[in-house]
Amino acid sequence: MAKHNVDSKYLDPDYEPVVNHSGNKVFDDVLNARVQRRTLMKGGVGAALASIMGFGLAGCGSDSSSVIASASAGSDPDGDNVSKTALGFDAVAVSTANNVVVPAGYSAKAFLPWGTPITGSYPEFRADASNSGAEQEQQVGMHHDGMHFFPIDFKAGGNRSDEGLLVMNHEYINQKALHPEGPTYNQSGMRPADEVRKEIAAHGVSVVHIKQDSAGTWDIVFESPFNRRVTGNTEMDIRGPVRGYQKLSTRFSPNGTQTRGTLNNCSMGPTPWGTYLAAEENWHGYFANGSQTQPREQTRHGVGNATRYDWEQADSGEDQYIRFNITPAAESAKDDYRNEANTFGYMVEIDPFTPESKPQKRTALGRFGHEGVIFAPVEEGKPVVCYSGDDSRFEYIYKFVSSRPYYAATASGYLLDEGTLYVARFNEDGSGDWLALSLDNLDFVARVQAAQGSSVGAVLFEGFENQADVLLNTRLAADIAGATPMDRPEWGAVDPNTGEVYFTLTNNSQRTEEQVNAANPNAENRTGHIIRWSEANKDFAAAEFQWDIFLFAGEQGTETIVDGKVVVSLTDDNIFNSPDGLWFDYNGRLWIQTDGSDAAPYQNNMMLAASPATRDIRRFFVGPQGCEVTGVVTTPDVKSMFVNIQHPARDWPFGTEGDHPRDATVIITRDDNGVIGA
Template identity: 35%
Template sequence: MANSSPRRLLPLVATPGGGGRDAMTCRYRCGDACAHETPNTSGNPYFADVLAGTLSRRGALRAGTLGTLVAVAGVAGTAGPAAAGPAADPGGPDAAAATGARQPGRLRFTAVAPNTADALTVADGYRSSVVVRWGDPVLPGAPEFDFDAQTSRAQARQFGYNCDFVTFFPLGRDRGLLWVNHEYTDEELMFRGYPGGDTAPVELIEIAMAAHGGSVVEIERAGRGGEWRLVTRGRRRYNRRVTARTEMRLTGPAAGSELLRTAADPRGTTVYGMLNNCSGGTTPWRTVLSGEENWNQYFVGGNGVPEDRKPFLARYGVDTAVAVPAGSRRFDRADERFDLARHPNEVNRFGWVVEIDPFDPDAAPVKRTALGRFAHEAATTTLTRDGRVAVYMGDDGRFEYIYKFVSDGRFVPGFDRHNRTLLDQGTLYVARFTGDSPAVEIDGSGRLPADGGFDGAGSWIPLVRGDRSFVAGMTAAEVLVHTRIAADKAGATKMDRPEDIERNPVTGAVYVALTNNTRRTATDADEANPRANNKHGHLLEISERGGDAGATSFGWAVPLVCGDPADPATYFAGYDRGQVSPISCPDNLAIDPAGNLWIATDGNALGANDGIFAMPVRGPERGRVRQFLTVPRGAEACGPLVTADGLSLFVAVQHPGEITGASPDAPASHWPDGGAAQPRPSVAVVWHPGGERIGS
């Protein structure tokens, strides 16, 4: 049914994080990060403090009008990057409306109403089906999933647990490869009577380690439309599992440094496994980039490291006060390298962007140190105007930063040996923002300033290029291993949990999901983070100078301040708040072929299930947010991915039924199999049976 006039504020669900996440999710996904003290204790200035003089609203670069944007190089991971195009209409997003021009790719669906159903609910006229579930066989010899007969050997060959980032590589029209991140495990829901990591059988810990990482699975089109299904017969030569024990290479300027060497790896170039992989991206040479996020929670023994190392661990949220933090998974009981008292450098070997070749299941994944080390969310690539590779990255933490990497070398289509070196040499930047309104008008209430919008200008501050550090007192290797500290020193702007970042190939705008931050106060509110107690989050829109991803200056605006539309502290790019869907806690983003923005939420603080929303970013319906689907009870919406032909929307349904008190003997969800089945994190596909494009 339509949700055209939402006027009633929905009840809030209290959690340690202050948003809508359940306490069980907070514990297993990020180790209750939001319940702990903020790791960023730097004295970095907020926007109000760095406002140097009065910026002219007309003179500032402004993402809100997109007036300086161009149609730049195409999205990485497509058949090939497009050349830079002509400048966008200088009339801005409303110019077409003023002239009466028809907008291409207009969204035409009836919004799904907020709900708490234990189902994947999609917009009227659309259908959905499950493509792959936790435990489905991936590799040859993998057994069918049996919840009560799990083994680590089987799980290493089966589809992993909580699915997050999804990307797709076509193999002709009717076949393709699906890559899926497996972010974390919830042992309380995976195993009956789980006693906790301190006393659990080591085999259960090994199963959890095998359920991390990622999967490559071959899929095929079902019929001629947008439905896809798992290939279950014949040779599936691309299928692959990556786990917490997969051998990987470290490359780039920090590889081999003393900070990455261990007794088991004295050269500092080989590491095993990837952990807590959240969002990611793809490259123009058709590989996956997967970001390690809340990896800090997997280590114990922080109290036993040398005292001079403890501040570096604390800055990344590693507990240095106790030997074994409460609720630890105790991976150290299965592999002692997770005990920092014995192996203090092992923690430095996590927190990277990992590159995986989906077309070669024997190729070792590569951790690219030139991209910096932090709680990686996105790793979205595009090409600069002169053909270099730019990578946008968010650090998902309260008051953390937004980063960009620009390669030294240029992308050469078809020259993979060269292209696969591009992410090892280049410049890593961190973002600094400035607002263009008087500080007194940014009071934390979310009310718009007198000029009618939250916007301003910004710059990319260089931190390191190759072996050259731009941060006083830090070597290049130190900048890359302790990137958060380098960004602190550089005076980067503190943001409200930067998560996914996507560049729109149609408009050139860069969109950042800022999920929430209930620790921000009215005193430290600023124009790009304008709301205190920001439990619902907001979006940032960046317009780089000349539309060039290689530029070091940009304009920005806040097109969406999330929440219940009846709340005056919300903002929908000026669109009528009586005609939009409630939205809370934006997390993952996607762009459809027409340039519309698709937003997945994590931790809806409005009392309803999470879901996926669509929002035009230009034309008369800019800011009209409508909910396209909702995920089952207790789940988070991840992905999402709209295919290049626009016929399919993939959504990763993470942690269905993850609600405090739930257990295998008393599950809170039975999705996707229904009946009395255990909940299984899964990837689903949504399509229109009439062959229409998603949303239109």
């Protein structure tokens, strides 16, 4: 149906329906809190926040007599990390300007806007947005998000900073901006097939070979064999335990081993072996099931009866478009697309150094609304460990531990196909447990058996057929395991100096007073916070961890308290809301990006730098009007920084005919060619 007849929520690409009704505080009665929450009101500001735990990350199972007041006290006894991560710039002020703001002594330049030709016949972008679908398949996609810079000599063990592959996600699209007059429909409510082709092509991933000249200017290496577009229609293999499972059978792949495309790619994760994992986040809005009832694989994710972009209504009636209508239409799943949505919701591995390679969906990492993935440092002979957040209200944080050990000489994506997926439970006393979502785990099996025949949220639970079924229904498995519902867990990052793991919890305005817990202590949490933990005995594969809250976001005067001591009180230099993007640079500075309210006092979205050792936090960057600041990476020498600007207001950074704003990457350098942030 045409969009004017559809509930407006389906038009919102950020629409994340609350589909976790498991009530996990009922599933697991939490321990009595030994930390009393209290509200802090700063004069005239009205910032109400709860205090955090009186414990540190130095030891596991510590009691109240062994607390530490800050990360610097517990994990940096010699002060080395203080000097490594010290901030050497003056904070920039909040801004409402339609341009990028960086500190004095820095320069910023827009680069690789939507529509930049990078491959094929290199078709030029037309300012009226009249490029065809075929041309968009050869151009940089829309709505830039997570990205990574791979040194061109990475596979040879090098770390060049003047040449490499910049790989970035394109999360979703602005239909109005993508076409000369926005999306169109004929009298029957059908859409021109080429418009649909173009929209699918504007999704996905871009791989761009870039190089710096002697003057320090970055540009595309044209005609490079590495330049590549992966789109919402690129053929992909399904790997891991869910490969071949009958619930993935479709007309395109009756044996459930292949699919087409990756969609709604938000953050990402570079692997230790030099590949790129793109996350599939809000994929549920691309599919429609008009049936009166839906399987749990759809209801637990919020699949509705209308799609966001009406791709299934392409007037050509081609198979590549009708697959987005997942209403059963034949006697067998092998003859329709009822299972098409089951082939989405994964981490997708792309090898940027092998352009002819086929992307791989790594199902052992679970199926949910992946924001991204972050790898722990690898060690020879030990398992590979990575973390991922499920970016929706009341969803969970996960960890994957490979079955096979890592060896640099042979490591590749096969390490992600066998292992154990865990979900986090944050206990009220500052301890935490990783709960194995495996039918080989007796505790999980006991909970599965106890839940059979009962209602788990909106699902009448009747068990799991096998481990593939567990992973296909990762959210439901986590409900049953007793995980802690979080306030939209988004990007993660591992401190290269201490090994502590950080996650942004962006916000959750729907959490009530009855639903708060120590890890998510604020009802109607509109500004968010950042949580962190240390694995037991510094073993990333451990089953237990110790956690605290690194920072609360909010207005001036918002305080973060550890062990009764104010460790951060936000000022004009560092107020922010809705932390989203998160990344540690190669020296250990933490970069925090926002995707929140642009109202006073915060104004345009921004990026801040933080020293984890001292909790010194300063605003480094402010984006143009209307944008989200998302995606950050530097070259290995930390002298060129790449930051993505998503959905900016019109006329930034390039003038266009009509309302066709262009997402772009910003390159930041120091005027003296020094280290960014130092």
